[in-house]
Amino acid sequence: MSTHSKKVRPKQGRTYARRFAMQAFYQWQLVHTDVASLRSQFADNEDFHLADNEYFFEILNGVFKDTQYLDDIISPFLDRPIDQLDAVEHGILWVGTFELMHKIDIPYRVIINEAVEIAKRFGAEGGHKFINGILDKIAKNHRLDIILEPSDNPATPLS
Template identity: 50%
Template sequence: MSDTTPRKSGKPSLTEMRRNARSFALQALYQWSMAGQSVNEIEAQFRVDNDMSNADTQLFSELLRGVTGASRDLDEAFRPFLDRPIDDLDPVELSVLRIGAYELMHRLQVPYRVAINESVELAKIFGATESHKYVNGILDKLAQRARSTEIRARRGNS
């Protein structure tokens, strides 16, 4: 049974749990960028205030802590592909780009297409009307750099 097949028991699939974790991480990163609270406070608050039983809490924590810890490096990685200064990005777009960049650069077990697609889905749900297209373009260019070997291997197998 693939991890996208609905479970008869009503439990969410691993894919759904990861998607939920990314959604919570995006909201927590938005709060971090807007309120300036500590990551520990935000994580504790999310775990208390939200039913995270259908989310991969380990992934949530990894994304929240990994993105905040590497935010400068992540920003520098995608900065060359932006059409405006980082400070002019919508905070939701910026958080989505950081999650996507983190997954492309630090979660190599996640296929690059999955990392991009998950970020695009977050942008569709939480971002402005056309932000998913912008996110897709930026992360696709970053993937060409960060995952060039994987991309070449994929093209060679198709």
């Protein structure tokens, strides 16, 4: 381990938290590791200090608590049954959908962009386009900050 400590910006810490959360959900889907073991395993990871630990645990606990709810939100926008999703895609969609539904303080574009970047890094070739499309539809149907957003149409009067 390096003796130099690397300072991590808060937003970068959330990026790492999202990556670790997706990896935890990937592992959970493949080998059904229990939540306590996942928490411990990821907390012991040598790079975990780069992550916003509180945010990682918030995502982890929130998704595990609401897995069926999140799947119910995701499913209508899929082109296949949810159980046919690749484990990486499913993990990314859980993280992104959890954030879209529960982290209203984070702009939806940031959430979608972070998910797309994770998909580019860990997903199948072109998978980031699929992730972008699904999360964009979820955001447009469930986020009030988009639903109530003024139209870009100049003919639409602003009141």
